[in-house]
Amino acid sequence: xxxxxxxxxxxxxxxxxxxxxxxxxxxxxxxxxxxxxxxxxxxxxxxxxxxxxxxxxxxxxxxxxxxxxxxxxxxxxxxxxxxxxxxxxxxxxxxxxxxxxxxxxxxxxxxxxxxxxxxxxxxxxxxxxxxxxxxxxxxxxxxxxxxxxxxxxxxxxxxxxxxxxxxxxxxxxxxxxxxxxxxxxxxxxxxxxxxxxxxxxxxxxxxxxxxxxxxxxxxxxxxxxxxxxxxxxxxxxxxxxxxxxxxxxxxxxxxxxxxxxxxxxxxxxxxxxxxxxxxxxxxxxxxxxxxxxxxxxxxxxxxxxxxxxxxxxxxxxxxxxxxxxxxxxxxxxxxx
Amino acid sequence: xxxxxxxxxxxxxxxxxxxxxxxxxxxxxxxxxxxxxxxxxxxxxxxxxxxxxxxxxxxxxxxxxxxxxxxxxxxxxxxxxxxxxxxxxxxxxxxxxxxxxxxxxxxxxxxxxxxxxxxxxxxxxxxxxxxxxxxxxxxxxxxxxxxxxxxxxxxxxxxxxxxxxxxxxxxxxxxxxxxxxxxxxxxxxxxxxxxxxxxxxxxxxxxxxxxxxxxxxxxxxxxxxxxxxxxxxxxxxxxxxxxxxxxxxxxxxxxxxxxxxxxxx
Numbered sequence: 194x195x196x197x198x199x200x201x202x203x204x205x206x207x208x209x210x211x212x213x214x215x216x217x218x219x220x221x222x223x224x225x226x227x228x229x230x231x232x233x234x235x236x237x238x239x240x241x242x243x244x245x246x247x248x249x250x251x252x253x254x255x256x257x258x259x260x261x262x263x264x265x266x267x268x269x270x271x272x273x274x275x276x277x278x279x280x281x282x283x284x285x286x287x288x289x290x291x292x293x294x295x296x297x298x299x300x301x302x303x304x305x306x307x308x309x310x311x312x313x314x315x316x317x318x319x320x321x322x323x324x325x326x327x328x329x330x331x332x333x334x335x336x337x338x339x340x341x342x343x344x345x346x347x348x349x350x351x352x353x354x355x356x357x358x359x360x361x362x363x364x365x366x367x368x369x370x371x372x373x374x375x376x377x378x379x380x381x382x383x384x385x386x387x388x389x390x391x392x393x394x395x396x397x398x399x400x401x402x403x404x405x406x407x408x409x410x411x412x413x414x415x416x417x418x419x420x421x422x423x424x425x426x427x428x429x430x431x432x433x434x435x436x437x438x439x440x441x442x443x444x445x446x447x448x449x450x451x452x453x454x455x456x457x458x459x460x461x462x463x464x465x466x467x468x469x470x471x472x473x474x475x476x477x478x479x480x481x482x483x484x485x486x487x488x489x490x491x492x493x494x495x496x497x498x499x500x501x502x503x504x505x506x507x508x509x510x511x512x513x514x515x516x517x518x519x520x521x522x523x524x525x526x527x528x529x
Numbered sequence: 530x531x532x533x534x535x536x537x538x539x540x541x542x543x544x545x546x547x548x549x550x551x552x553x554x555x556x557x558x559x560x561x562x563x564x565x566x567x568x569x570x571x572x573x574x575x576x577x578x579x580x581x582x583x584x585x586x587x588x589x590x591x592x593x594x595x596x597x598x599x600x601x602x603x604x605x606x607x608x609x610x611x612x613x614x615x616x617x618x619x620x621x622x623x624x625x626x627x628x629x630x631x632x633x634x635x636x637x638x639x640x641x642x643x644x645x646x647x648x649x650x651x652x653x654x655x656x657x658x659x660x661x662x663x664x665x666x667x668x669x670x671x672x673x674x675x676x677x678x679x680x681x682x683x684x685x686x687x688x689x690x691x692x693x694x695x696x697x698x699x700x701x702x703x704x705x706x707x708x709x710x711x712x713x714x715x716x717x718x719x720x721x722x723x724x725x726x727x728x729x730x731x732x733x734x735x736x737x738x739x740x741x742x743x744x745x746x747x748x749x750x751x752x753x754x755x756x757x758x759x760x761x762x763x764x765x766x767x768x769x770x771x772x773x774x775x776x777x778x779x780x781x782x783x784x785x786x787x788x789x790x791x792x793x794x
Contacts, residue, residue: 241622243791266624277619281549293541294625296534323552339619 194219194347194378195240199249202235202402209235210246211402217380217395219346222373224393225382226494232402233382237351240380241271253347267295270340270348277336280325284315284335287324288342295343302342309338313368330361337368341377348372349380354388366391386491400498414487419460421492422469425482426453435478442472459485535626542620542633546607547640560603560641561648564596568652571716579717580751582657587750589653590743591715594735596645597678598710604638604685605702609695612791621791631690631784635682642678646671661747670745673769677738680773683780690787715739719762720755731759734772740765 195217202210210232217223227233238244240251242262251258254268278287285306292302310316313334318327324335333353340348353369354362369392373379383389389396390410398406398413406413424446426435432450439446439457444465446455459465466485473480550556571592576584608631611617620630660667685702692698712729713719714736722730730736740762743750750756761768 243618243621263624266622269622271619271622273615273619277615279545279549279616281552282545286545286548290541290545291623294538294620294623296624 194221194254195223195380196252197236197240197249198251200236200239200246200251201248202239202244202246208402210239212249213399213402213404215397215404217378219378220376221394222369222379222381222392224389224396225380225399226384226386226389226396227382227399228384231399233384233399234351235402236399237271237349237380237382240349241269242266267343268345268347270343270345272333272336272340272348272350272353278324278327278332278339281323283321283323284310284318284327284331284338285320287335288338291339292342297343305342309342312371313338314364328361330357330364333357333361333365334368337365341372345377347378347380351382352384353381354383354385362388386489386494398494398497406493406497411487413493416493419458419488420462420465420485421488422455422457422459422466423482423484423486424455424457424469424473424480426455426473427479427481428453430478434476435473438472438476438478439469442468444469535628535632538626538629539632539636542630543637546633546637550637550640557641557644560600560645563599564592564645564649565652567592567595568649568656572652572656575716580754583749583751585653585656586658586748587743587754588716589649589658590741590746590748591739592653593646593649593674593742594677594713594715594739595710596649597642597674597738598681598735599706600638600642600645600678601681601685601688602699602702602706603641604634604682605689605692605698606695607638608634608686608689609692609698612689612693613695617791627788628781628785631683631686631781631788635679635686638682638685639675639678642675642682646674646678658748662745666745666747669766670742673738673741673745673766673773676770676773677734680776680780683777683784687780687784687787690784690791693791709733710735713739714757714762718750718755719757731757732761734769734776737761737765737769737772741769 195215197213197215200210200213201208213232213236215223215225215236225233225236235244239246240253240258242258242265245259253265256264256268258265278284279290282290285303288306288309289299289302292305293299295302297305307316315331315334315338318331324332327335337350337353340350350369354365357365366388369379369381373392381389381392393410395407395409396413397404406416408416422444424435426432430453432448432453432455435455436446436448439455444457444459446457448455457465457469459469461468463485466483470480470483568588571588572585576582576588580587608617611634617630621627662670688702689698692701712722712726713733714730719727719730719733719736721727736757740757744765756762
């Protein structure tokens with residue numbers, strides 16, 4: 194339903210997209226996961242015909258973004274990273290306007306607007322409340338509603354929950370899930386691993402303008418080296434003693450000293466869990482938690498890129514010094 | 530893209546713009562205050578040096594032409610604001626006509642322009658300006674004013690789509706107004722300007738609109754005013770209308786070209 198074929202886009206000397214390839218089958222939710230500046234928004238801008246690629250082409254519902262822009266736009270709903278709702282209009286007026294611009298008759302556009310306001314729980318505010326006075330979560334829901342006014346077969350959502358509080362995020366997730374269950378093909382960009390895990394059937398990891406890995410969340414986790422054993426030591430245990438005991442049992446642990454937590458690669462599965470717990474008991478250490486688990490997507494991401502997605506994505510946290518300027522540069526270019 | 534869908538989309542956008550004006554009436558202050566200031570300054574500071582009461586009769590046609598030219602900066606600023614806020618991107622991702630977005634702006638700005646025209650007329654009546662012609666001429670004159678307002682709006686739209694930031698659109702949108710409005714016969718007889726400036730003023734569309742409006746309302750120049758001659762002065766109404774059409778014919782297409790170019794960057 195969406196087919197991206199070798200898209201390249203440069204801004205001056207900065208290569209934002211470097212041969213991006215992506216196939217999204219009909220009726221699935223595709224996550225496009227990556228840190229800021231990875232090329233997510235540029236990909237979205239190409240797919241929504243807002244930006245012309247330097248080379249390559251992309252197809253939305255079989256129509257080329259290069260040569261059939263109007264046909265692409267007819268089949269596409271878009272919700273942006275920065276909710277582009279008209280602040281001076283009410284929610285109802287915003288949705289009616291979008292409906293009319295999709296070519297609906299005014300009467301039909303109004304009926305559809307009312308229906309969407311109800312579906313997105315935006316109908317319990319006064320009729321004359323302008324979108325400019327909506328909370329962040331309400332604006333995002335309104336923007337999302339605008340994307341599906343014309344019931345397009347394909348919807349592209351660019352970082353739909355960035356900047357939302359947990360409740361706003363949960364509401365938005367529910368809205369996206371109901372969209373997907375209705376058979377709409379969704380491409381969703383996100384810098385949140387949890388979000389991709391929760392919503393997407395398939396995840397493509399993008400970094401430096403290239404797709405570096407693709408698959409379901411489970412596949413990505415297996416690709417990058419199997420399970421982990423998590424140990425939380427009983428309070429005031431000797432952490433060094435624990436690390437030594439685990440090492441003698443043939444395992445290497447990463448340690449969070451303050452929390453008293455050990456994380457151990459466990460390619461042997463439950464056998465490794467038993468080994469580790471027995472080794473600790475042998476030196477007289479108790480555990481508060483002992484668990485075998487799949488790696489988190491953050492660990493996957495770290496392994497794929499050598500960068501942590503979460504810390505890279507969070508603006509306040511200092512990233513690695515050589516990466517930070519590149520990220521800032523890419524973002525500035527993308528947001529134009 | 531059919532003409533019908535261009536007009537339809539233009540109407541939807543124009544309605545949205547007008548709702549915006551209605552909800553932030555403060556934005557109209559400039560559109561109302563500016564013509565009042567011009568009428569009062571010219572009518573009382575300059576009038577006595579330039580012919581007294583008769584100059585106040587002469588003045589109104591000039592202030593109308595100047596005000597409608599200045600109002601093109603509203604088009605520039607509003608459109609630049611929509612570009613900057615990301616709303617235009619939202620429109621560009623919709624299956625709508627690309628001309629429709631700009632047409633919606635230039636047509637809804639006719640509302641602001643109509644308000645400005647009414648304000649100038651009211652100020653004129655207050656300082657002694659009168660209409661001396663018949664209803665047909667008056668109707669024709671209002672028609673010309675709206676056509677001219679629509680034409681200058683397209684210049685503003687082109688400036689916004691070229692500048693693409695509110696600040697740049699604001700300064701660019703004002704810069705050209707002063708030479709165009711003042712190297713003209715809007716407030717003096719074009720005949721009194723030196724050499725090459727006189728030729729510029731004689732052919733300046735602002736002169737033609739001011740002259741045609743004065744004739745349409747039956748306002749005579751003050752006694753002793755040098756009378757401008759030549760084809761544009763003798764056929765002011767025709768020349769003014771042709772200028773408006775020419776401005777639209779040039780600036781509408783290049784504004785649309787600029788709109789399309791946004792996707793290349």
